[in-house]
Each structure stands twice: as C-alpha cells, then as structure tokens.
Amino acid sequence: MRFKFKVLIFQFFILFLIILVWELTSANVSIIFLAPPTQVFPLLFNIWYYADILPHISITGFEILVSFGLATSTGLSVGFMLGTWKLLRTTYEPLLAALYAVPSVVWYPLLLLFLGLDVASKIAFAYILSFFPIVLSTIQGVSQVDVVLVKAAYSMGASKLTTFYKVIIPAALPIILSGISTGLALCVTGVIVGEMLGGIRGLGVLIASAATRFETARYFVLTILVIIIAFAVNYCGKIIERLGGRGA
C-alpha cells in the first residue's frame, strides 16, 4: 500500500513537471504554436465547451466499439479454425503474418474510395489494424496447447468438442486475451488516425481541423481527450488480460 502511494506521488510529480515546463515554454512562444495550460485547462473543464464536441466523441466511440467487436468476433472464429485445423493453418498463417507486417495505412486511400469519407471507412481501417493481432494470437494460443493436456482429456473420455472448450480454450486464453488487448489499443489508433487523415465526423476530424486552423488551445483540449480515452482503453485492456488469471 505504501509503495503504491509512493508511485502515485511520483506520477503526479511528473505530470506537474510536464505542465510546468509547458507553461514556462508557452510564455516565450507564439500562441499559434503552443497554447499555455492556463488557457487549455479552463476550456477542458468547461462543460459548455463540449456542446459541439460531444456528438463527435460518441461517433468516435461508436466506431471503436463496432470495429473492435467485428475484429474480436471474426479474429476469434478464424483463429480457432486455423488453430485447430493444421492444413488451413499451414496454408494461411504465413499469409496472415505477412499481411500483418504491411503498414496498414497503405490500404486507407482504397478504403476511402470504396467506403466514402464517413464512418464506414474508419471502422474498416480500425478493423484491419486490430484483426491481425487477435487472429494471430488466437492461432498461436490454440495450436501451442500442450498435447499431453489434450491426451489426458481424451483418456478421461472427453469428446473433441468437450476437449475444445474445457481444455483448449482455457489453456490458450492468456495468449488470446493479450492479443485482444493489443487489438483494442490498435483499434483506437485506427479510428483516430482514420478520422484525421480524412473524414466528416469524429474526434480525429476535429483535431485535424483545429490543427490546420491554428486553433491551438482547442487542439490541445481535443488531444487531452484522446489521451484520456487511450488511458481508459488501455485500462480495459489490462482488465481483459487479467481475465486470463492463472492459466499459462
């Protein structure tokens, strides 16, 4: 407990230091480049300021949820299929791994062309980013389950299906969950980057427009909102990983 408290103190100290440096620097720099915290924070805590921002936040949140949901469901099903079926795995896993290595941004212009500037292209882009870590870790988790665990289950009379959900899934769970957690983080990146590169609605669109108009204070407020969302998502990811519990 004492140790945790100390860590918290230090974390606040760093935060305070950053804000201090920020304030001091902005005093000597044009407001076009850097808005001082004294200007940003009042806006950040002003509820009325969000009247026009809130709908965009909910759009961004919606995109994150939908793309993450799609990536998780398809990633898990494809992963389970390839993980248990050796022929499919040997055929397609190298392909998936190679695609994962491609910088996904190269697909984005194509997605904009096909799906338009609105929500759909963002969901598709974030989906591509988060699908791969989920499917690859599921394949890895399922195919690397110790054979003796499976053999033991068969010897005790378990059917293939029972063995799958009583042995293979729980044994693979920690690796699968860490893939899902990575997928979630990449999904947020995908949505924000997608919006910033070209879009109609969403937090990323607002950030991009604030930056191009040199509305520096607004830019910082929005950026801090993204940071808060990222922290929240990261925390969710940690909780997801902890669900794996004692398995190994």
Add this chain to the structure above:
Amino acid sequence: MEVMSKTLIEVRNLTKLYNGGLGKPITALQDVNFSVAKEEFFTIIGPSGCGKSTLLNLIAGLDKPSSGEVLVNGVKINKPNPQLMAIMFQEHALYNWRTVLRNVEFGLEIRGVSKAERRTKALHYIRLVGLQGFEDKYPNQLSGGMKQRAALARALSLETDILLMDEPFGALDEQTRLLLGLELTRIWQETKKTIIFVTHSLSEAAFLSDRILVMSARPGRVKRIYNVDIRRPRDPNSDEVNHIKALIWNEIKDEALSMMKGG
C-alpha cells in the same frame, strides 16, 4: 499366486510403424506379446526411444496399432475407455486454470457424475495421495512431487481396475521418486488395481514390480520378462532388489549402448 491369477490384459502381435519423414517408415514396435494378470504390478523397462510410451499409448487406446491387438477381459481396445483404464503421464498434465480439487474432479465431470458425488470422491482420493490441505491450490503453486500426487489422485478418482503409468515419476528428484514409489505400493495394495508402469529407472522397476518386461532397442520387442519374487514390504536397498537391478541392467546394457550409437 502367479499361477492362479487370471489374465486381464493381453497384448497380441502388436506392431507399430511410424512415418519417418524420409519416406522410410520406422518400426517402433515389432510383434510384442505379453499378458498381465489381474492385480499385478507390471513394469515395462527399456532404453530410451525403445517404444515404451508408444506401447502404453496403444494399450490405452490413444493410438492405433499397425497390426496386432490389445485385449482387456477379452475385448479389443480401439479407443480410450475411462471406465476401464486411467492413465498418468510423465508430465503431470494438470490443468493450470483449475484448482487441485477441480483437476481431480475433471474425469468425473466428463463422466457426468453429480457435483456432490464427484466432490466427495475427489476429496477422498486427494486424502489418499496425501494432498489434504492443498485442495484449493493451483498446480503452479505446487512442487513437482505434489503435482504428480494430484495427477495420481485424478487417475485414481476414475476408479478403474487398470492404471497405466507412463514414467510418472521420471521428472522428479531421486528422494521424491522413492517416496512416491513407496506410496504407490501402498495405494496399489489398498485399491487392488492392475498397474502397467513404464519406467527407465532400474531401481523403480526392481523395487515396485511383480514382473518386469525388458524391451529391446528399436524396433521395440520383448526381450525378456522377469519375475520379481521378493516379499513385500520391500527395502529399496536390499540385496534382493539390487540383484534384480543387476540382472535387468545386464539385459539392457547392450541395447542402451546401441541406441546411444544411433544403431
């Protein structure tokens, strides 16, 4: 006693070929014949790589023979039969996400035994292997010896007549191995099971068994079967046990050497 006891397991002309990967099939086992009597402690020993584990897997029905058959009570085995045989592996094969208690309950759960009944049985066998107090621990909180005890309790909980053990204490240190051997003898006598025990340890074989089957190097064949007529309880360091050890070693020495040279 040996003469009167009745045959429970019969292994007939068992042969197993494997795909060697280089096009040439490898003969793991060739024409293996033997039978095991009811309530016998039967040990299979041989140089590593001689096909001992393959043989046990075939008896268990976890693998299919290329030719020949395994009969239990005259009925051919072609798939695992958890009503008849329980198996214990060298790796504890416990489920890390389940407590000791729930690991021991696993087989009964698969069998569809009611919750209350499987709890009672599991607790009984946990006590029998000396793990009381550790019911709610997870496998990675246990020592190697305790994990094998838990695995033994899980195998016993199925209450089968036959217990197959594939180098169950092979990964343990000598002292733990000796202690568990003693306890296994006690449990075997209490539960009146028929045990087929695979090992590469001469001491274990000589100390535990009623009969010892010595296998030849690849392809695995029955080289010789020894009767161990030493009264129980046995002393692991007695002259009689050491005498048996020496006999088996003489039989096995050249085989082990040929395996080592890659013959």
